[in-house]
Amino acid sequence: MGPLKGYRVIEMAGIGPAPFCAMMLADMGAEVIRVDRREKADLGVVRKPAFEVMNRGRSTIAVDIKKPEAVAVVKRLVANADAIIEGFRPGVMERLGLGPDVLAEINPRLVFGRMTGFGQEGPMAARAGHDINYIALAGVLSHLGRAGERPAHPLNLVGDFGGGGMYLAFGVVCAMLEAQRSGKGQVVDAAMVDGAASLMAMFHGMYAEGIWREERGTNMLDTGAPWYDVYETRDGQFVSIGSIEKRFYADLLERLGLTGETIPAQHDRQGWPVLRARFTEIFKSRTRAEWETVFEGSDACFAPVLSISEVADHPHNALRETFVVRDGVQQPAPAPRFSRTVPVLDVPPRPAGADTASVLASIGYSEVEISELLRSGVAGIA
Numbered sequence: 001m002g003p004l005k006g007y008r009v010i011e012m013a014g015i016g017p018a019p020f021c022a023m024m025l026a027d028m029g030a031e032v033i034r035v036d037r038r039e040k041a042d043l044g045v046v047r048k049p050a051f052e053v054m055n056r057g058r059s060t061i062a063v064d065i066k067k068p069e070a071v072a073v074v075k076r077l078v079a080n081a082d083a084i085i086e087g088f089r090p091g092v093m094e095r096l097g098l099g100p101d102v103l104a105e106i107n108p109r110l111v112f113g114r115m116t117g118f119g120q121e122g123p124m125a126a127r128a129g130h131d132i133n134y135i136a137l138a139g140v141l142s143h144l145g146r147a148g149e150r151p152a153h154p155l156n157l158v159g160d161f162g163g164g165g166m167y168l169a170f171g172v173v174c175a176m177l178e179a180q181r182s183g184k185g186q187v188v189d190a191a192m193v194d195g196a197a198s199l200m201a202m203f204h205g206m207y208a209e210g211i212w213r214e215e216r217g218t219n220m221l222d223t224g225a226p227w228y229d230v231y232e233t234r235d236g237q238f239v240s241i242g243s244i245e246k247r248f249y250a251d252l253l254e255r256l257g258l259t260g261e262t263i264p265a266q267h268d269r270q271g272w273p274v275l276r277a278r279f280t281e282i283f284k285s286r287t288r289a290e291w292e293t294v295f296e297g298s299d300a301c302f303a304p305v306l307s308i309s310e311v312a313d314h315p316h317n318a319l320r321e322t323f324v325v326r327d328g329v330q331q332p333a334p335a336p337r338f339s340r341t342v343p344v345l346d347v348p349p350r351p352a353g354a355d356t357a358s359v360l361a362s363i364g365y366s367e368v369e370i371s372e373l374l375r376s377g378v379a380g381i382a
Contacts, residue, residue: 002029002343010084017164018087018115019054024169026057027334036352038064038380050327055349062353062380069378076363085113110185111175119191131159138196147217163195226276237288238305252300351382
């Protein structure tokens with residue numbers, strides 16, 4: 001079930017991008033074992049596990065990683081693993097005695113995936129930060145927002161998940177594939193600044209060519225163009241249009257009833273304010289639902305702006321089962337899709353330490369040894 005079935009990945013529990021990476025790998029069928037902090041298991045359930053969507057798909061073992069016996073547990077876990085991923089600051093795994101060199105001696109084929117904001121070296125490597133800081137340094141944030149306004153920070157999709165977790169997942173899978181040929185593992189240094197910068201590749205090319213302006217909100221794709229934007233409807237909802245190509249723009253004008261009207265040309269920047277005002281007026285004349293009817297079957301690049309509570313009910317999403325419900329919680333289905341090795345969500349999010357005993361048994365610990373690890377506080381169980 002899933003194209004990564006048969007691969008084993010150890011996840012050092014964290015927040016944000018590393019768990020997102022682990023979710024992606026688990027969604028694709030990899031066996032992912034999350035190493036949680038023992039104190040988290042001892043505290044019991046803080047949130048209902050079902051709501052921790054990014055924790056789906058894997059088992060969990062809880063240990064006090066500062067104790068030598070717990071370090072020994074992790075070493076036994078990686079002995080037969082394909083990869084380990086962690087999201088600590090640079091040097092933390094080394095101080096724990098679990099650095100890449102140490103683990104490579106145990107398992108030479110091990111891929112060591114590292115997720116940080118600023119990378120493993122550099123003057124800012126040890127600093128704390130969050131998504132907003134990483135995309136700011138990467139040259140992304142400056143270009144998000146409307147003209148004359150301050151930069152608009154999006155959800156933490158660009159740094160944490162797009163430039164972070166997805167790049168780590170991609171790097172780990174690449175390294176696992178290479179290890180199959182070479183028999184050697186390696187370190188994957190995934191920094192959110194690097195990933196976010198990579199996402200800007202097209203815009204660097206356009207800027208170098210002189211067709212992208214540094215001024216925010218003045219370009220084709222950054223709300224500058226009136227035919228690539230969102231508009232409010234009569235009922236206070238919004239619709240999106242992205243009519244870039246000539247034939248798509250012609251369709252837009254037809255659907256808006258503007259085909260015979262004298263208006264500025266599509267790429268006449270001086271006329272963009274006039275076009276925007278006209279589009280704003282027209283879209284405000286009908287409800288979102290009415291505009292969906294008008295644009296049914298259209299190639300004008302139109303879509304309603306749906307909220308998180310609406311997305312699953314849209315006919316297209318419903319037909320493709322883009323969203324699923326597990327334990328009463330709506331969540332995105334695994335993506336992308338595969339014709340033969342179809343991913344299946346068969347393991348719900350588990351509370352920290354829920355599988356401590358079974359995971360320990362699977363790597364060779366006896367019942368007596370497991371009892372002692374639990375009694376001494378080296379390991380915990382939910």
